[in-house]
Amino acid sequence: MPKRLEIDWQWPKLLKSKVFFDRSAATTMRKKLVVGNWKMHGRLESNRGLLEGVRDAAITSCEVAVCVSYPYIAQAQSILADSGVTWGAQNCSEYDLGAYTGEVAPAMLADFGCRYVLLGHSERRTLYGETDAVIAAKFGAARAAGLTPILCVGETLTERVAGETLAVIDRQLAAVLNTAGVEALRKTVLAYEPVWAVGTGRTATPDQVQEVHAAVRAKIAAASPAVADGIQILYGGSVKPQNARELFAKTDVDGGLIGGASLVLNDFLAICRATN
Numbered sequence: 001m002p003k004r005l006e007i008d009w010q011w012p013k014l015l016k017s018k019v020f021f022d023r024s025a026a027t028t029m030r031k032k033l034v035v036g037n038w039k040m041h042g043r044l045e046s047n048r049g050l051l052e053g054v055r056d057a058a059i060t061s062c063e064v065a066v067c068v069s070y071p072y073i074a075q076a077q078s079i080l081a082d083s084g085v086t087w088g089a090q091n092c093s094e095y096d097l098g099a100y101t102g103e104v105a106p107a108m109l110a111d112f113g114c115r116y117v118l119l120g121h122s123e124r125r126t127l128y129g130e131t132d133a134v135i136a137a138k139f140g141a142a143r144a145a146g147l148t149p150i151l152c153v154g155e156t157l158t159e160r161v162a163g164e165t166l167a168v169i170d171r172q173l174a175a176v177l178n179t180a181g182v183e184a185l186r187k188t189v190l191a192y193e194p195v196w197a198v199g200t201g202r203t204a205t206p207d208q209v210q211e212v213h214a215a216v217r218a219k220i221a222a223a224s225p226a227v228a229d230g231i232q233i234l235y236g237g238s239v240k241p242q243n244a245r246e247l248f249a250k251t252d253v254d255g256g257l258i259g260g261a262s263l264v265l266n267d268f269l270a271i272c273r274a275t276n
């Protein structure tokens with residue numbers, strides 16, 4: 001029997017970690033996915049041009065989605081319905097309903113045709129104090145409402161320099177895996193977003209990205225090779241038309257989660273096309 005998987009469960013310093021995943025066992029051809037995260041940008045009029053432009057480009061080399069601010073989800077639905085482009089939100093409540101002023105329940109997002117919801121984005125973790133436990137609760141609630149979570153993980157620069165990258169991601173992933181179980185990842189997308197690369201213009205190198213993605217996939221494979229084989233792992237952090245192709249060419253990079261460049265139609269389309 002060939003040795004199929006060897007993983008250092010402690011996930012020590014990144015460069016010392018040993019991660020192998022026997023790809024001969026892999027059967028799934030993962031389709032690439034490019035998601036625009038508009039963050040708190042957009043107004044009715046500018047959104048229209050962006051949404052119609054993405055819709056009319058009819059990209060076929062990858063799946064395309066946009067995650068817009070809550071008020072514009074209905075606009076995204078009306079423009080993107082019946083196109084190949086899907087839409088989603090950037091956050092949701094961990095509760096189904098109730099006295100939670102200002103919150104939005106996952107079922108409300110489903111009412112407006114959302115396929116995706118971003119969860120655990122570093123801006124939610126750092127600016128709004130979302131803990132691993134809260135994100136795991138949101139993950140469960142989103143899935144129960146039929147949404148596909150895009151679960152974001154990633155380390156800060158301090159953590160990377162300290163050699164803690166994989167330990168941090170392990171902790172972030174474990175919070176979800178321990179509550180929802182590995183099978184829950186079948187209808188989940190992961191996004192690796194090193195915090196030091198988000199909105200900084202500083203992209204992780206393709207090799208750095210591949211190293212983390214392979215480690216994440218191997219970690220999941222230890223619990224379920226089939227789930228690991230099928231799950232889309234996106235990279236996010238200063239993806240631009242100039243660097244997208246090289247990033248997407250890596251074996252374990254299944255697409256991108258795009259911030260700033262998703263607000264510029266031609267840049268976003270160029271990034272989508274870099275998946276072909």
Ligand code: 13P
Nearest residue numbers: 037198199237238259260
């Ligand atoms: P930038 O592409 O602007 O770096 O943002 C990445 C991001 O946070 C996507 O979720």
